[in-house]
Amino acid sequence: MGNDLVFNPEKELGKYLKEVKYKLALxxxxxxxxxxSLLTIAHIFESTENLIMMGxxxxxxxxxxxxxxxxxxxxLVYWTFSILGVNLVGFAMNFLPTVTHFGDFIWMFSALALAFYGLPRKIAFLLLGIAICYIGLFTFLHVNESIETIQPRTTIQKVSLFAELVAGVGSGVYIVILMTRFxxxxxxxxxxxxxxxxxxxxTIKAQDKEKSTLVKEVHHRVKNNLQIISSLLRMQSNEIQNEEAGKHFEEAVNRVMTMSLIHQKLYQGESLSDIKLKEYFEExxxxxxKxxxxxxxxxxxxxxxxxxIGLKSIVPIGLLFNELLxxxxxxxxxxxxxxxxxxxxSKDGSKYSMTYKxxxxxxDDSNTGFGVELIDTxxxxxxxxxxxxxxxxxxxYLFEFRNLDE
Incomplete structure (x- = not known):
C-alpha cells in the first residue's frame, strides 16, 4: 500500500496544535x-500603583x-499569563481604586481565552470561577468607590489607556483568530x-475481492481433486475381491468426501472464514x-x-461426525x-459440548478398530x-471441547 494512503490525523493535529501554541506563546x-515596557514608561508620571503593576x-x-x-x-507562558493575568487583574479591580478599570475586563477575557486554549480544561474552568468571583466582588463592593476616586485623565494617561485597551483587545482577538485557524x-x-x-x-475492498476470488478458486480445485481421488478409489474398489477390504476402502472414500464437502461449502459460501455447521451436518x-x-x-x-465454528476446527469436527455416523x-x-x-x-462460554446418541x-467387539482410534485422535x-x-x-458419546473458535 502506498505512502499516500498512510494518514494519521491525530498526529497531524497534535503537531499543528503544538506549533501554533509555541508560536502564540512566543x-x-x-x-x-x-x-x-511602553506602559511602564507611560506610567512613570502617573501613580505609583500603576507603575508597579506595569513594571x-x-x-x-x-x-x-x-x-x-x-x-x-x-x-510557562500559558500558565503564567493565565494564572497571573486573572489574579493581577482581579487584584487591581478590587484594591487599586485610583486606577481606571476599562481595560481590566479585556485583560481578564484575554487571560481566560489563553487558559482555555493552552491549559487543561479543569484549570481553565477553575480560573473562570475565580474571575467571576473577582468581578462580582468589584461590582458589589468597589465599583462606587472606584467611580468616586478616579480623577480626569491627562493626555499621557489617555494615551497609555488607549495603548492598554488596544493591546488587550488585540491579544484577545489574536487568540480567537488562532483558535479559529486551528x-x-x-x-x-x-x-x-x-x-x-x-x-x-x-483499495482494501478491491484487494479482498481479488484474494477472495483466488482463494475460492483454490477451494474449488481442491474439491474437484478430492472428488477425482474419490472416483478413482471407487473404481479401484471394484477390483477388490475381499468384502471386508472393500468396506474399509469405502470408508476411506467417505472420509475423503467429507473433506471434499468442506471445500465445496467454502467456495460456494459468501464468507471464507466460516461454514454453516447445521447445513454442513445435514448434507x-x-x-x-445414501x-x-x-x-x-x-x-x-x-x-x-x-x-x-472456526475454519481450523471444521475439518476434524466433520471427520468426527462422519466417523460417529x-x-x-x-x-x-x-x-x-x-x-x-x-x-x-451447544456452547457455554468458551466450552463446547456435543452429545451424540x-x-x-x-x-460387543465394536469398541476396537481404526474407527475408534480415529475418534480418539x-x-x-x-x-x-x-x-x-x-x-x-x-x-x-458426551464430548467436551475447549475452543472451536479458530
Missing part, C-alpha cells in the same frame, strides 16, 4: 514585553519570552482523513444415509445451538430396521475429551 511574550508585567513577560525562546517550551485546520484534516480512508477502504448426513442407511428407516435429529450405520442397526440418531451441539444395539486434536455410555437404550 509572539504574545514579545508583544506583551513591548507593551508593558511587574514587563518583568514577567520578559522572563517568559527568554524562557520560551531558549527552551522551545510554550507551557479548528479550520482540524476540519480540513478530518475531511482529508476521511477522503484517505475512503480511498484506502476502496453430510444425507450423503452417508451409502449406509438407504434401506432402513433411520432418522437423524440435529439440535445445533451454534451455527458457526458411519459407525452407527454400520454397527448399531445391523439387526434393526428402524432407529434414531440424535446430535446436540443412537438407539441401536452394538456388537480427532478428539485430542480438538483439545477435547469424551465419555462413552452404552446401555439397553443405545449408545451415547
Amino acid at each position: 509572539q504574545l511574550s514579545i508583544l506583551f514585553t513591548v507593551i508593558f 511587574s508585567g514587563f518583568v514577567i513577560c520578559g522572563v517568559s519570552f527568554l524562557y520560551t525562546y531558549f527552551t522551545k517550551d510554550h507551557k 479548528y479550520k485546520f482540524s476540519e480540513e484534516s478530518i475531511l482529508s482523513a476521511n477522503a484517505a480512508l475512503r480511498k484506502q477502504n476502496e 453430510l448426513t444425507f450423503d452417508l444415509m 451409502v449406509y442407511g438407504s434401506e432402513k428407516n433411520i432418522s437423524v435429529d440435529l439440535e445445533l445451538e451454534i451455527d458457526e 458411519s459407525n452407527s450405520f454400520k454397527h448399531a442397526f445391523v439387526t434393526m430396521k428402524s432407529g434414531n440418531i440424535a446430535v446436540k451441539f 443412537d438407539t441401536g444395539k452394538w456388537k 480427532l478428539t485430542e486434536q480438538l483439545e477435547g475429551s469424551y465419555e462413552l455410555k452404552r446401555d439397553e437404550f443405545g449408545t451415547t
Whole structure:
C-alpha cells in the first residue's frame, strides 16, 4: 500500500496544535514585553500603583519570552499569563481604586481565552470561577468607590489607556483568530482523513475481492481433486475381491468426501472464514444415509445451538461426525430396521459440548478398530475429551471441547 494512503490525523493535529501554541506563546511574550515596557514608561508620571503593576508585567513577560525562546517550551507562558493575568487583574479591580478599570475586563477575557486554549480544561474552568468571583466582588463592593476616586485623565494617561485597551483587545482577538485557524485546520484534516480512508477502504475492498476470488478458486480445485481421488478409489474398489477390504476402502472414500464437502461449502459460501455447521451436518448426513442407511428407516435429529465454528476446527469436527455416523450405520442397526440418531451441539462460554446418541444395539467387539482410534485422535486434536455410555437404550458419546473458535 502506498505512502499516500498512510494518514494519521491525530498526529497531524497534535503537531499543528503544538506549533501554533509555541508560536502564540512566543509572539504574545514579545508583544506583551513591548507593551508593558511602553506602559511602564507611560506610567512613570502617573501613580505609583500603576507603575508597579506595569513594571511587574514587563518583568514577567520578559522572563517568559527568554524562557520560551531558549527552551522551545510554550507551557510557562500559558500558565503564567493565565494564572497571573486573572489574579493581577482581579487584584487591581478590587484594591487599586485610583486606577481606571476599562481595560481590566479585556485583560481578564484575554487571560481566560489563553487558559482555555493552552491549559487543561479543569484549570481553565477553575480560573473562570475565580474571575467571576473577582468581578462580582468589584461590582458589589468597589465599583462606587472606584467611580468616586478616579480623577480626569491627562493626555499621557489617555494615551497609555488607549495603548492598554488596544493591546488587550488585540491579544484577545489574536487568540480567537488562532483558535479559529486551528479548528479550520482540524476540519480540513478530518475531511482529508476521511477522503484517505475512503480511498484506502476502496483499495482494501478491491484487494479482498481479488484474494477472495483466488482463494475460492483454490477451494474449488481442491474439491474437484478430492472428488477425482474419490472416483478413482471407487473404481479401484471394484477390483477388490475381499468384502471386508472393500468396506474399509469405502470408508476411506467417505472420509475423503467429507473433506471434499468442506471445500465445496467454502467456495460456494459468501464468507471464507466460516461454514454453516447445521447445513454442513445435514448434507453430510444425507450423503452417508445414501451409502449406509438407504434401506432402513433411520432418522437423524440435529439440535445445533451454534451455527458457526472456526475454519481450523471444521475439518476434524466433520471427520468426527462422519466417523460417529458411519459407525452407527454400520454397527448399531445391523439387526434393526428402524432407529434414531440424535446430535446436540451447544456452547457455554468458551466450552463446547456435543452429545451424540443412537438407539441401536452394538456388537460387543465394536469398541476396537481404526474407527475408534480415529475418534480418539480427532478428539485430542480438538483439545477435547469424551465419555462413552452404552446401555439397553443405545449408545451415547458426551464430548467436551475447549475452543472451536479458530
